[in-house]
Each structure stands twice: as C-alpha cells, then as structure tokens.
Amino acid sequence: MTTQLNASFAALSDPTRRAVVEQLSRGPATVSTLAAPHAIALPTFMRHLRVLEDCGLVRSVKKGRVRTCHIEAAPLLELQGWLEWQRRIWDDRLDRLSELAETLETPDRSPP
Amino acid sequence: MTTQLNASFAALSDPTRRAVVEQLSRGPATVSTLAAPHAIALPTFMRHLRVLEDCGLVRSVKKGRVRTCHIEAAPLLELQGWLEWQRRIWDDRLDRLSELAETLETPDRSPP
Numbered sequence: 571m572t573t574q575l576n577a578s579f580a581a582l583s584d585p586t587r588r589a590v591v592e593q594l595s596r597g598p599a600t601v602s603t604l605a606a607p608h609a610i611a612l613p614t615f616m617r618h619l620r621v622l623e624d625c626g627l628v629r630s631v632k633k634g635r636v637r638t639c640h641i642e643a644a645p646l647l648e649l650q651g652w653l654e655w656q657r658r659i660w661d662d663r664l665d666r667l668s669e670l671a672e673t674l675e676t677p678d679r680s681p682p
Numbered sequence: 683m684t685t686q687l688n689a690s691f692a693a694l695s696d697p698t699r700r701a702v703v704e705q706l707s708r709g710p711a712t713v714s715t716l717a718a719p720h721a722i723a724l725p726t727f728m729r730h731l732r733v734l735e736d737c738g739l740v741r742s743v744k745k746g747r748v749r750t751c752h753i754e755a756a757p758l759l760e761l762q763g764w765l766e767w768q769r770r771i772w773d774d775r776l777d778r779l780s781e782l783a784e785t786l787e788t789p790d791r792s793p794p
Contacts, residue, residue: 572697575694575695575697575700576695576697579691579692579694579695580692580695583688583689583692583695585684585687585688588687588764591768592768592771595771595772595775596775641772643772646765646768649765652700653761653762656703656707656753656758657707659707660708660753660755663709
C-alpha cells in the first residue's frame with residue numbers, strides 16, 4: 571500500500587500525466603488521441619504513459635494496431651482515501667479546539 | 683496552480699514526508715518530535731522537511747532554539763479538489779453509461 575501510494579503520488583506530480591488522467595476520466599481513449607494535445611515527441615509521451623501504467627492508474631489493451639487506454643479506479647480511490655483521512659483527523663482536531671475555546675469563553679452561568 | 687500541484691504530489695510521494703503530514707494533521711509538533719520515529723540521520727530528515735516547507739504543505743516557526751511545525755490547509759485542499767474533480771467526471775460518465783445500459787436492456791413496453 572505504501573509503495574502504491576508512493577508511485578501514484580509520483581505519477582501525478584507531472585502535468586502531462588495529470589492531463590492524461592483528466593482525459594481518461596472522461597472515457598477510454600487511444601494512445602494517439604491522448605498524445606495529440608501534447609507538444610512532445612511520441613517516445614517521451616509513451617514514457618509518461620508507461621509511468622501511469624506501471625503504477626496501475628492506467629490500463630491499456632491493444633487491438634490490431636490500436637492501443638486503447640482506460641483509467642483504473644483503485645489507485646485514485648486510495649489517494650483520495652489518504653487525503654480524506656488527513657482531512658478528517660485535522661477537522662476533528664479543529665472541532666475540539668473550537669469547543670475548548672467556547673468552554674473557555676462562556677462565563678459561568680450556573681446559579682450562585 | 684499547476685506548479686503547486688506538481689510540487690505537492692511530488693512531496694507526498696515519499697513515505698517519510700507522508701508520515702510527517704500524518705503526524706502534523708494531529709497537531710503542531712517540534713522538529714525533534716517529528717524526527718523521533720524515523721530511523722534516518724537528522725540532516726536527511728531536515729531535507730524531507732524542507733521539501734514539505736518549499737511546497738507550502740508545512741510551515742514552521744522558530745522560538746528560541748525550538749522550531750515548531752504545523753500543517754497548511756490550502757495545498758492539501760487543492761490536491762483533494764483535483765482528485766474529487768476526476769472522480770466526479772468519472773462518476774457522471776459511469777452514471778450515463780448505466781442509464782444507457784438500462785435503456786438498451788428494458789424491453790419496449792409501449793402498447794402495440
């Protein structure tokens with residue numbers, strides 16, 4: 571799981587690779603469609619795609635001479651899970667802090 | 683924004699740096715407290731901390747000889763936002779696909 575998170579975070583640290591994930595979120599696409607918007611050489615693009623395939627964010631199938639790619643849910647959900655976990659811990663802490671602040675600010679209204 | 687996302691994703695691709703973020707989600711901590719669980723040399727640990735500070739995920743303040751770190755919300759929220767955006771596009775697409783599948787599967791029940 572740690573290795574998967576390392577690889578997924580590293581894969582998404584590149585804007586070309588994030589653009590591929592953004593495009594594949596909209597639906598499967600061929601390699602040439604995916605490469606088209608990027609002003610980089612095809613071998614460089616293929617290296618980016620391989621990084622995404624190696625970490626499991628993208629899968630591809632070849633039919634004849636056409637390779638079609640699609641997104642894989644699990645690694646994205648794992649990233650989301652990790653971030654949400656941090657967020658939850660952190661929100662809980664802020665809630666406790668503001669409860670504490672309220673307790674400290676509220677004057678004692680109990681009868682004398 | 684792209685540069686910030688690149689830096690945040692890259693920063694979190696390392697397990698030591700993720701552990702620091704996990705610990706700081708629970709509350710601010712001094713550098714020595716943060717370094718304690720990690721079996722690495724202090725200069726190496728400080729380099730990890732600098733990566734987190736450079737991308738804005740962590741901020742620190744020095745008081746006397748003690749440096750205290752805390753987490754910064756914005757970069758984590760930006761990462762979460764990007765992932766949620768992909769998820770939403772992708773869920774919408776799956777919803778449309780399953781609606782389409784239902785339409786195709788439902789036999790025509792209109793009167794003859």
